[in-house]
Amino acid sequence: MRRRRGLAALLGPPLLWLVVAYLGALAVIFATAFWTTDPFTNEVVRSFTLENFKELFSTTYLGIIGRTLLIAALVTLLCIAIAVPFAFFMARVAPRRLRGLLLAAVLVPLWASYLVKAYAWRTMVQPDGVLDSTFGATPGYGFSALVLTLTYLWLPYMVLPVYAAFERLPETHLEASADLGARPLATFRRVVVPSLLPAIAAGSVFTFSLSLGDYIAVQIVGGKLQVLGTAVLQNITLDLPFAAALGTASVLIMVLYLLAVRRTGALENL
């Protein structure tokens, strides 16, 4: 009995926090999405309407949602393409001493401010910036610049789980595969990839969700590009209920994504 009370005291506060601050906030966002605004003062008026959700399905907003999904998917794919070979090198090829150094190199940018990194990319892609003067061309502000910047920002979140998966992969599995006559490519495809998949899925939860919700990097390097995050931001001042409907859409997308990821068993890897 005493033990049970102790457990309740231990778990109660964090659970309360989770329910009130996290789920409560989500519930409020969802409820707000059914309200409307006063046309003159932009104040929220609490009268029920489905208009906001209807508008989500207009071509404009489907376009924005599609664009945002495309950006998130591209960023995730680029992160995978860079992280897998890099993590492989770190975990399997590099000498032990170098390994710590490389790991630090991956982690250090995480300590720098997000804004500083985004502004660094802004100056790099601008006319006469580093990209322009080195390669003679720059994508300029917009879609490509945004994908580049986000890939750079979220790469560590992909490298770390993949690196851990490579470390966990027993050498004996690879040897057994070779002994059984598999060529390196077949080993990679049939032994390495399946054991990496949960790690990649875990990393993609970060890269995908962070890209999906980003609205600051977009404003810094995205030029006139409009994504879900900036659409929410624009509507927060002018039409809060519609902003809430847009927010609900992104939450829904993430829930679907997490459900899909759960099927790979990756959530145990987080």
Added chain:
Amino acid sequence: MRSSKIKGLGAAAAVAMLALAGCGSSADSGSTGASAAPGGMQVPNLKAIDKLGTPEGEVNVLAWPGYVEDGSNDPKVDWVSDFEKSSGCKVNVKTFGTSDEAVQLMRTGQYDTISASGDATLRLIAAGDVEPVNTSLITNYPDIFDSLKMKPWNSVNGVAYGIPHGRGANLLMYRTDLVKPAPDSWAAVFDKAGAQAGKVTAYDSPIYIADAALYLMSAKPELGIKDPYALDETQLAAAVDLLKAQKANISEYWSDYLKEVQAFKSGSSTIGTTWQVIANVAQGEKAPVEAVLPKEGATGWSDTWMVGAKSQHKTCAYKFIDHIVSPKVNAQIAEYFGEAPANKKACAETADKNHCTIFHAEDEAYFSKVRYWNTPISTCLDGRTDVKCTDYATWTKAWTEIRNS
């Protein structure tokens, strides 16, 4: 007695005041039937304070960038520190980039006073976010230009809701080395924007639609636009089409003034709408830019200091406003921001003695060409009664559509 009158006549009279912009004396004649209020404007029954108390120790100020400088941007530009010492009110400043942002922030109730433009003031009054001000508590009020007092954007039914701060025009800024010949028309960002394709910048707010409308006033006179804030369906559609065409040449939209400075400095933007203070900062950072008032005239602002209805620091707020519109400080702000001061005596206090002449402080003919930011409502502000005009909600939808197209 006055307050009950406000309650009863609020909507109709407020709209009448707007429609008759400038004819403030006839406010009472418009009070026939509250149902005739298309903007839905109800004025909450709030009262100004009678007298000042003891300073509360701090004041939270919501201001346009450049209005309240405490030396943190430039140690030489500081008109807050002395006030803090003499009044005992610590000043906390939060700046905003658009009127929409200002309204949103003010609504939180965390701010005591705000420098609101004409497209924010009525929204704040109608929502009960700000209260009337007792002008007799502002010692500098008598020195403020009469032409700025009791205007449709800072008073309702003959009740003052704010203290005028200053006024000016939105300008056209360009890179002198990259844009040749020097532009003298807004066509440079609209019909002729192709010359700077991918390098044009525009202001990120629905109110920017008025800039397009202002250009159309002279570019397409057949549309019959008389006031860029009074657009019927057809006129709004024309402005929206113009802005959609402009978008193809836009590099980025700005509302953060420091980002615009950086964009012009790096050359990623070479031409677009601006405020004088942005041009000043960019020139200070050695960017080769110039800002001009195009021949079509311009949109502009006439700003008002207002007091938050939920403010816990009203004495400090009044003292702060009084300080801001005092001749010396008003002169400093006017010069730093690049606008005409509201205080007559400020003209004698500017470092450049010609400042008031350059910025047309007393030139009403000049300001008749500047279209102050205003909140569009369905009753046409230009006096037309045969059509319905588009209100700000419609503008907001239109702007979202332009930005998302």
